[in-house]
Amino acid sequence: MITPPPLSLYVHIPWCVQKCPYCDFNSHAQKGEIPEVLYIDALLEDLATDIAKYQLQNGTNAHNDNRKLHSIFIGGGTPSLISPEQIGRLLKGVEAQIPFEDNIEITMEANPGTIEAKRFAQFQQQGVNRISIGVQSFEDEKLTALGRIHGKEEAINAANLAHKIGLNSFNLDLMHGLPNQSQAQALADLDKAIELNPYHLSWYQLTIEPNTLFYSKPPVLPDDDDLWDIFEQGHQRLTEAGYVQYEISGYSKPGYQCRHNLNYWHFGDYLGIGCGSHGKLSFNDGRIVRTVKVKHPKGYLAAYQNLVKPYLDAETLVADxxxxxxxxxxxxxxxxxxxxxxxxxxxxxxxxxxxxxxxxxxxxxxxxxxxxxxxxxxxxxxxxxxxxxxxxxx
The missing domain is CATH 1.10.10.10 (Winged helix-like DNA-binding domain superfamily/Winged helix DNA-binding domain)
Incomplete structure (x- = not known):
C-alpha cells in the first residue's frame, strides 16, 4: 500500500517572446497572436480527461479520490503572456473539477518586462497568490548574453511591484556561473537580489543542456574553483540575510518555502496539463504511473479541435x-x-x-x-x- 501523498497540478504554457540560448524547456517563440482562449479550453478538457481516466474524483482506484488540490504551478514558456482574464478562467475551471485546499498555493512564472509586471495585480485578483519572476541577472550585459528581453531596472521594478501589491509570496530566479562572469559580478547580482528582499530566492548555477544554442556554441564559463567560491560566499550572505536553504538551489525566509516544489521533492502526486507536461499519480493498488502530454502546441491543440490524437503522449508504470x-x-x-x-x-x-x-x-x-x-x-x-x-x- 502507498499512503496517499498531496496532489498538485502543473500547467504548462508553451509560448515565450523568444527562445533563450540556455533554455531546454518545452517553449516556443511567439509567432503572431497566442490562441489563448482555445488553449485554456484545451487545458480544461485535458484535465477533465485525466480525472475521468484515473478516477480522480468519486473514483475507486486512485489514492486521489476526492482529495483537494494542494498547489498549482503555472509554468512555461512565459505564462504572463496570457491575459489575466484567461488565467482567471483557467483557475475557476480547474476548481470546478477538483476542489482547492483552503490555503492553496497558486504560483505563476512571469518575466519582469514592463507589460507583464503591470499585470501582476490583475493576476493576483484572478487567484494567483505567488509570482516567480525570472530575473537571472541584474547586469544588462549578462542579460543580453542570456537572451533575456528585460533590463536591470525592469527586474528591480518588478520585485518592488510584487511587494507593493502584497502578494502572499514571490520568488526571484537568479543564476550564477554566467558567461565570462567574475566572482565579484556573481556576488553583486546576489547582493542586489537580497536587497530587494524577496520571500523566496532560487539561486542556481547555469548549466549547459543538450538541444540548446549554448550547447552547440558553448560560451566561456567560470571554472570549478570560482564556482565553488561563489557558492560558499553566496550561501554565507544568504544565511546572514535570514534566508534558509531548504533545497539544493532553494532559499526562503522561514515559512515561505515553495509548497509546490516541496511536493515534488517529497515524491508527492501531481497532474500535468498542457504541452509536454509531466504528471505522477499513485494508486491504492500499489501502482505509480507517470504521464507525458503531447509536446508541440499544434499537436496539443489538434487534440482539442478534432481529436486527431489524445492529449496523453506517453504513460509508464514505475517499476518496483x-x-x-x-x-x-x-x-x-x-x-x-x-x-x-x-x-x-x-x-x-x-x-x-x-x-x-x-x-x-x-x-x-x-x-x-x-x-x-x-x-x-x-x-x-x-x-x-x-x-x-x-x-x-x-
Missing part, C-alpha cells in the same frame, strides 16, 4: 526496482533529514529493499543514519549524482 532511485533523486535534494517511514509510505516498498545501498552510501560518507531518518552529508551534496546512482538497479 526503479522506485528507490526516483524517490531519492527527489528527496535528497532537500536539506532536511529524510524520514525512513516516508520512503515506505511513498514507494510502497520496505526498508529491506534498499539496505545494501544505504549501507554503501553511509560507508562512502554520503549519508548518516539514525533510527528514524537518513541525512545527506556535505559530501553527499557535492557528489549527489554518485549518491543517487547507488539506487539504480541493473
Amino acid at each position: 526496482e526503479d522506485r528507490p532511485f526516483e524517490y531519492f533523486m527527489n528527496r535528497f535534494r532537500l536539506i532536511e533529514p529524510c524520514p525512513k517511514a516516508e520512503f515506505v509510505e511513498r514507494t510502497g516498498l520496505s526498508i529491506n529493499h534498499i539496505e545494501v545501498q544505504i549501507q554503501t552510501a553511509i560507508e562512502q560518507g554520503y549519508l548518516t543514519e539514525t533510527a528514524t531518518h537518513w541525512h545527506i552529508t556535505q559530501k553527499g551534496k557535492l557528489f549527489f549524482n554518485d549518491l543517487v546512482e547507488l539506487f539504480v538497479e541493473e
